Amino acid sequence: MEILVCVKQVPGTTKVEVDPVTGVLKRDGVDSKMNPYDLYALETALRLKEKHGGTIKVISMGPPQAAEVIREAYMMGADEGALITDRKFAGADVLATSYTISQGVRKLGSFDLILCGKQTTDGDTAQVGPAMAENLNIPHIANVLSIIEMKEKSIVVEMDMASTVEIVEVQFPCLLTVEKGIFQPRLPSYRKKLITKDREVKMITLKDFDDKNEKNYGLNGSPTQVERIFPPDANSDRETWTGTGEQLGHKMASKLKTLKFI
């Protein structure tokens, strides 16, 4: 069983502000951590390995310091890890990011199962997992609630839909994005930290890829462009209304309708 887990380093806080005058991002310090949703994907991989054997590799994309999240994965029990890092990947949107990671995945070997968290806390799109599956030409199941059965050539999982829960069987190789709560993630172990402190984090750059055409990566490989960023409208206005019961009842009903609660 060859399992790959995709992880991302995200800012430790989502409290990012924009200076309304200059439009500059104000970031507090360099505090960063592993995307919390990825911990569930990693834990799922570890549980599957404990029960069925195999190897767990971890892949990430980001600046050199993102190697930290690979180290953290080692402390939880991952066997091998690689970081895709190159200045040429800067400014990648969903398409370019998913393409870049799938190029990196091909360099790491072949996998039966690829696990992702359901989304990240910084980008928040939940799109990179499914887009990667498309690039790798494999099926995917999003919003996996639990693993029901592991078979030789397939896996049976429970998938969360808006008003139903579906049990589906999907053949390997495949990609799953898992919901938080699928398993309780373990804490990094100090013992594992000591054992793995010299373990290599493989660095993958553009020149390692099969497709070395710069135009397919980073800003140049991204069909979307950010035209501008701006602070959201302040929505802290509070209103207090007075009037007769009838007036207030009417006013409240039409406000609820405008806000689409009716």
Added chain:
Amino acid sequence: MSKLICNQEKVNESIIEELIKVCPFHAIENKNGKIEVNSGCKMCMLCVKNGPSGVMEFVEEEVAAIDKSLWKGIGVYVDHLEGEIHPVTMELIGKAKELAAVVGFPVYCVFIGHNITHKAEELLYYGVDEVFVYDNEELKDFRVEPYTAAFEDFVAKVKPSSLLVGATTIGRSLAPRVATRFKTGLTADCTKLEMKENTDLVQIRPAFGGNIMAQIICPNTRPQMATVRYKVMNAPEKSCNQSGKITICEIDKSKLTSKIEVLKVTKKEAEESISDAEVIIAVGRALKTEKDMEMVKELAGLLGARIAGTRPLIESGFIGAKQQIGLSGRTVKPKLIITLGISGAVQFTAGMNGSEQIFAINTDPHASIFNIAHYGMVGDIYEIVPKLIEDIKSFGAEACIM
């Protein structure tokens, strides 16, 4: 190729220091008196805009322009489960009509499933020009490969300029695959969409946990794709008459194969807990008798709300202990909370002040609940609530428009 370059001849120590400060991603480094940009760079261009002038430069290369006139119309993906159309679809039709009006485009729907052809009729009451239906046995349950194949067939055949997809469980899974297949852009969870004269779709979405809004365009690929969450856009009024037409699309069965098999579908049971309720009506001491709970229940029924309360109300036995909000009860964060006759002691508000919309009714104009309520009504619940119930009922009775 567009590139970020550094004019090293203009660099000195103080300029390097300045640039390092400008970069929020720590991507600019001082390598022996020269600037080096590391892989932390996000191409935000702040070093170009706000750094010392002329040092960092963005060299843009003209990309061969695509012929946008070959792509016409705005397509809406019909989100459904076993033919039951999700209301986000009507909201997207409403937005698509607005966008289409700017550039004189038609509005299309693509409806993928099994035994759904008759359900497509429903869409014709909302002013779409054409509904493309893929009705095949292989499309019975949502399986991502055959659904992507049908969607791909629609895009290749119709060549829509923009595509709107509901950010539902299905939409979030399907849209990225379609976008990747066409090597085009996809913007998730847009809160605002506008159309430019040149048919570029302006997509606005919150970034970094909602602290920043990003305005995104997709100027050089088609179709342009966006997902939008439920209850963000406005559904058009339902018309009494149908308009537009339904086109049944044939697709080669060999394209509809899947490595996924759906073994069992179970309907979810209604959620009981107030912790994950989307709408809550919270009741306080102002409620005089247990019989008055009927009025609250009626309002809750109309709004699809769950009922919760303050500690005194729990103690009076009107509602159960699991329905208590506050420090000694549950913390809730619904999209809407209406507090009825609650003064707003901190023991209570600590459990609900993260709610998205807070409506409060209280007779005391100085009640502290009005400090946190987005909409505060100074009045008596026994006068306001019955009027409110009456109004909501009359909205529901509204007929289609001629």
